[in-house]
Amino acid sequence: MNKYAIVGAGLVLLGLAFVAVPELTGPLSLGESIVTVIGVIALLQGLRTARDRRHADVGQTELPTPERPQELPTPGEEIDATIESGDVTFGRQGRKLNERLERAAVDALMLGEGLTEDEARQALENGTWTDDPLAAAQFTNAVPDWAPWRVRVRTAVRRDRPRRARRAAAEIARISGVHDDE
Amino acid sequence: MTDGDEDGRSADDRRPTDGRGERADGGETAGLDTGTRSEPGSDADAGGQIDAETEPATAAETGSSTGVDTEPDDDLPEGADGETADAAESVVVDSSVRETNRWAGVAAVASVFGGAGVVVTSPALLLAAVVGIAYAAYARAGRPPAPTLSIDRELEDGDLEPGESVRVTVRVRNDGDELLPDLRVVDGVPAELAVTDGSPRHGTALRPGETETFSYAVTARQGTHAFEPIAVVARGFTGDAERVQRIRVDAELRCPPAEAETDLPLRSLTLPLTGRVETDVGGEGLEFHSTREYRRGDPLSRIDWNRRARGQELTTVTFREERSATVILAVDTRTDAYRRPDETGRHAVDRSIEAAVAALDALDAGGNNVGLASFGPHPQWLAPGSGADHRASARRLLATDSAFDLSPPESSTSMLYVQQKRFRSRMPPDSQVILFTPLCDDDVVRTAQLLEADGHLVTVVSPDPTGGETPGERLGAVERAVRISTLRGAGIRVVDWPADDSLAATLERSRRRWSA
Numbered sequence: 147m148n149k150y151a152i153v154g155a156g157l158v159l160l161g162l163a164f165v166a167v168p169e170l171t172g173p174l175s176l177g178e179s180i181v182t183v184i185g186v187i188a189l190l191q192g193l194r195t196a197r198d199r200r201h202a203d204v205g206q207t208e209l210p211t212p213e214r215p216q217e218l219p220t221p222g223e224e225i226d227a228t229i230e231s232g233d234v235t236f237g238r239q240g241r242k243l244n245e246r247l248e249r250a251a252v253d254a255l256m257l258g259e260g261l262t263e264d265e266a267r268q269a270l271e272n273g274t275w276t277d278d279p280l281a282a283a284q285f286t287n288a289v290p291d292w293a294p295w296r297v298r299v300r301t302a303v304r305r306d307r308p309r310r311a312r313r314a315a316a317e318i319a320r321i322s323g324v325h326d327d328e
Numbered sequence: 329m330t331d332g333d334e335d336g337r338s339a340d341d342r343r344p345t346d347g348r349g350e351r352a353d354g355g356e357t358a359g360l361d362t363g364t365r366s367e368p369g370s371d372a373d374a375g376g377q378i379d380a381e382t383e384p385a386t387a388a389e390t391g392s393s394t395g396v397d398t399e400p401d402d403d404l405p406e407g408a409d410g411e412t413a414d415a416a417e418s419v420v421v422d423s424s425v426r427e428t429n430r431w432a433g434v435a436a437v438a439s440v441f442g443g444a445g446v447v448v449t450s451p452a453l454l455l456a457a458v459v460g461i462a463y464a465a466y467a468r469a470g471r472p473p474a475p476t477l478s479i480d481r482e483l484e485d486g487d488l489e490p491g492e493s494v495r496v497t498v499r500v501r502n503d504g505d506e507l508l509p510d511l512r513v514v515d516g517v518p519a520e521l522a523v524t525d526g527s528p529r530h531g532t533a534l535r536p537g538e539t540e541t542f543s544y545a546v547t548a549r550q551g552t553h554a555f556e557p558i559a560v561v562a563r564g565f566t567g568d569a570e571r572v573q574r575i576r577v578d579a580e581l582r583c584p585p586a587e588a589e590t591d592l593p594l595r596s597l598t599l600p601l602t603g604r605v606e607t608d609v610g611g612e613g614l615e616f617h618s619t620r621e622y623r624r625g626d627p628l629s630r631i632d633w634n635r636r637a638r639g640q641e642l643t644t645v646t647f648r649e650e651r652s653a654t655v656i657l658a659v660d661t662r663t664d665a666y667r668r669p670d671e672t673g674r675h676a677v678d679r680s681i682e683a684a685v686a687a688l689d690a691l692d693a694g695g696n697n698v699g700l701a702s703f704g705p706h707p708q709w710l711a712p713g714s715g716a717d718h719r720a721s722a723r724r725l726l727a728t729d730s731a732f733d734l735s736p737p738e739s740s741t742s743m744l745y746v747q748q749k750r751f752r753s754r755m756p757p758d759s760q761v762i763l764f765t766p767l768c769d770d771d772v773v774r775t776a777q778l779l780e781a782d783g784h785l786v787t788v789v790s791p792d793p794t795g796g797e798t799p800g801e802r803l804g805a806v807e808r809a810v811r812i813s814t815l816r817g818a819g820i821r822v823v824d825w826p827a828d829d830s831l832a833a834t835l836e837r838s839r840r841r842w843s844a
Contacts (some may be wrong), residue, residue, distance in 0.1 A: 185446030192439025199432040206428055206573045207561050212517035212528055216735060218668045218675050221768050222793045222804020229800065250803055253810040284787055306825035312799045 234307045236270060243311060248285060251318050253277065258321040276317045280306065284314035377501050400732040421557050421574040431568050432466035434460050470566030475511065476504035479558055481579050486491055488583040490550045490682075493524060497543040502534035509533050510563040510619045518558025518581060520734040521546040522672065542832075549674075550585040550682060552728045554578075562581075585685040591840050592687045593655050594696070594784040595760055595821065615648040653760050654697040657684045657722075658751075658783075660765030660772055661704030661730060666736040667768050667826050669791035676766035678734055679791035681726050683831055684764050687789070688726070692719045703751055703763070703775070705743050712756060743771075752778060760785045766793045767811045768804075777818050787821040 164171050228234060228243045248270065255266035255275060269275035273282035279293030282302070289301050300306075319325075359631045438460025445453030477500055484495040502508055515528035526544030534540060546613040619632055622642035631698050632643045659680050668675040684700075691698045692714055698713035708731035710722055726732050752775065755761060761784045765772045780786045790812065794805035810823050823838045825831060 148677075181449075182447055185443050187442025187443070187445060188439050191444050192436050192441075195432065195439055196436035199429065199436050201491045202429045202432065204432075205426070207559075207570060209514045209529070209559055209561065210516075210556075212514060212556065213523040215522055215672060215675075216519035217664050218736070219670070220669055220801050220804065221667050221766075221793060222795075222798075222800040222802065225800030225803055226364040227800075246374065246807075247803070250806050251809070254806055257810065257813055311612060315799035315803040316582055319796075319799065319806050322752050324796060324802045324805045324809065 147163075227281055229308045229311050229315075232308050234311045244284075247311060247314055247318070251285065251314065254322045256320045258323065276314075278317050280310050281313040281317040285312040406837075408711045419576050421576050423573045423713035425472050425569055425570065425571050427569050428563075428567055432565065434467065438464055446732055447667060458561070467566045467568040470564040470568050472561045472569040472571040473508055473564050474504070474571065475502065475508050475560065475573070476496045477501065477558050477560065479513075479577050481515070481555065481574055481577050483579065483581060487520065488548045488581075490548055490583055490586045492548050492583075493545045494548050494581065495543055495545045496528070497541060498528075499541045500530070500532075500534070501538055501539040503538050507533070507535050508562055509565050509566065511530045512561040514559040515544075516558050517546060518555055520549055520551070520675075520678065520795060521553055521581065540653060546581075548583040549678065549734075550583050550685075550727060551678070551732075551734050553581040553583070553734070553795065555580070582728070585682065586634040587689070592690055592762070592787075592789075592835055593842060594655065594691070596833070614650070617646045617648040619643045619645050627645045652695045652697065653758045654699070654756055654758060655687075655691050655762060656699040656701055656712065656755055656762045657687055657691075657728075658703045658761055659684050660699045660763065661702045661706065661732060661737070663705075664769045664771075665704075665766050667766055669793055670797040672795075673793075673827055675734075676768070676791045676793040677732075679825065679831075680764035680766070680789070681732055682827065683789050683791065684762075685726055686831055687762055688719060695731055697728060698722065699756070700725060701751065701754065702729075703743075703765070703772070704731065705737050705747065706731040706733075707747060707751070708732070709754060712759065745755075748775060751775070752782060755779065755782070755784055757783070760787070762787045762789060764789050764791075766791055767808050767815075768793065770811070773811050773814060776815055776820055780818060780820055787823070788815055789825060791825045792827050 194243060197325040225246065230237050231239070232273045234240045234243055251270055252263060252266045255269060256263060261269065266275070268287040273279075273286045276282050279289050279297050282293075283289045283301070289298050329424045371829050386570055441453050442457030444842045445451070445455075445457055468534040468677060480499040482497045482499070484497075489496065496515070496517075498513070499515055500511070502511075503558045510531070511534055512531045513529070517523055517528050524545050524547050526542070528544050530540065530542040555577065560573045560575055561570050562573070563570045614633060619635075620643065622631060622644050626644040630644050630646070632645050635641070635643050659677070664678050665680070666675055683815075688700070690700055695714065697712035697714050698718070700708070700710035702708040708725060708729055710725055748771075763772070763776055763779075763786060765776075765788060766792045767773065767788070776786050776788055790808075792805075792808070794808055795801040812824055815822050821838075821842065823834060
């Protein structure tokens with residue numbers, strides 16, 4: 147029994163008493179206006195509750211899902227997450243992603259195409275390691291000249307850094323002979 | 329489903345004796361595990377679990393049941409005191425009440441209607457408000473029930489093998505005096521077990537004394553799988569608030585590793601003892617190695633008499649000596665190793681342990697000294713040895729020890745530099761190391777190279793945890809392929825074990841490549 151319930155019950159009893167014996171309200175000298183005031187208070191209270199209700203969702207406890215094995219990451223998942231977040235140019239995560247892509251690209255070219263490390267780095271700088279303009283742009287910071295004009299126009303108007311990273315990752319995988327599952 | 333004779337008991341004698349009584353009835357006491365896991369303040373730890381079972385080939389099946397009081401304070405101290413008689417008691421780990429806000433809208437509508445009705449003096453509106461107010465009052469009057477449940481979990485009997493289906497039966501009894509109109513129970517299936525039949529969830533209403541049973545099947549996997557606390561949500565009639573409890577009923581599913589003896593060819597670092605590792609040293613053996621000039625004392629049976637008959641010198645035939653080796657099986661158990669290719673695939677540590685068990689059996693059968701180590705934040709070490717006892721204790725460690733747990737370590741997730749150094753310095757001289765690791769980071773590559781530089785011949789068995797669905801996952805696969813070729817470039821043997829291949833087939837392929 148909380149205090150609100152006690153106050154509420156008291157007010158209801160008082161109201162019933164007033165209904166039963168209207169003379170009791172005499173000394174309070176209340177006019178018609180008190181009814182309107184109470185109505186407005188109720189209305190405001192109603193609106194306040196409605197607002198609270200809008201902010202608080204009808205909730206129920208989220209029950210665990212024990213049927214499946216525990217969630218564990220797959221190697222490389224964090225690369226996808228960084229690309230998804232769009233934070234691929236600046237910040238610690240972006241720098242790390244770029245370093246990782248570059249290292250993987252150099253390794254892939256050395257192992258997959260038999261280049262030396264210098265040749266591999268040169269190929270990355272010149273954008274000649276791939277025929278995918280967006281993947282090439284990942285390491286040159288600009289879409290190469292040989293890219294079709296449609297690609298160049300599109301990259302000029304659209305923010306496509308995450309796409310470059312994704313295409314570069316896919317291209318590196320292709321060079322290394324890692325194919326997708328489908 | 330009401331359990332007649334249970335009803336008659338007084339509340340006092342019911343609570344402490346229930347668990348033991350039911351276990352005795354069901355005859356399920358064998359191998360009962362009383363190890364406590366997540367309980368704060370509890371003394372018992374994983375050490376006790378190993379002792380509880382001396383024969384790893386028997387799967388422990390357990391059913392334990394206890395009256396559970398809703399007030400956590402009543403039960404927690406008992407569990408924490410570690411009284412052996414009460415150690416199997418399930419306890420309410422935590423209990424909380426949560427508002428569902430389900431009726432908040434009714435109160436708002438009632439107030440708005442009522443207020444509007446008064447302001448514009450419309451009796452119809454006021455009357456409409458009364459209905460809403462009645463509902464709101466009804467919702468307020470209801471309170472979340474305080475369930476007193478007795479939960480009992482029973483696992484199917486019999487010897488288990490990885491891949492077999494195990495039926496789990498959960499019985500929930502309402503030991504309290506009040507009716508539970510809406511009770512939802514979700515059993516805490518161990519993290520690495522997948523439910524294959526039925527559901528570990530159950531929704532029901534329970535009268536006082538009534539029992540409800542549900543069951544489901546999981547696929548057993550090797551190792552020790554402790555059940556998580558059971559999640560219980562109880563609501564009253566109105567559903568305005570719900571009581572959420574987590575109830576621990578200790579039980580473990582133990583599945584010994586499969587008997588899978590595969591031949592893992594060792595490298596040539598050996599001890600001067602007879603065994604099965606073929607060496608380049610000529611001497612006693614089976615396979616022809618070379619001939620050399622006769623020396624005094626050579627056994628007559630090894631003299632090349634044909635050559636002598638042709639009138640040439642006395643020569644002695646030498647055979648390829650077969651020796652034994654000291655091998656340390658090191659399993660990578662760092663958080664980085666807990667990786668899986670997709671949501672349901674087996675993770676790399678699970679497969680590493682399977683490979684380690686297979687290698688253990690094969691090497692021990694070949695007369696080698698085999699030791700065991702964990703390369704992770706929880707160091708575990710079994711000095712090299714041989715024989716049936718040694719093999720059994722190594723298998724037990726791999727199946728039950730917390731260092732080889734099937735869930736990633738929660739505390740101290742990374743491995744300190746000192747720990748890595750200690751790991752290396754512990755390797756006995758002239759020992760070979762077989763490192764089981766998914767090769768998901770560069771640290772382990774460096775460790776393998778350092779071990780090789782220390783003079784241990786290293787073989788890496790690497791379960792492949794990479795997926796190929798997204799560019800990032802494919803890049804992860806590329807990085808791993810680069811690590812493998814780095815290791816091979818350093819002269820370290822690597823067995824790359826794809827996720828959809830059997831270990832035996834992979835090892836066979838590797839052996840053919842190595843002998844070619």
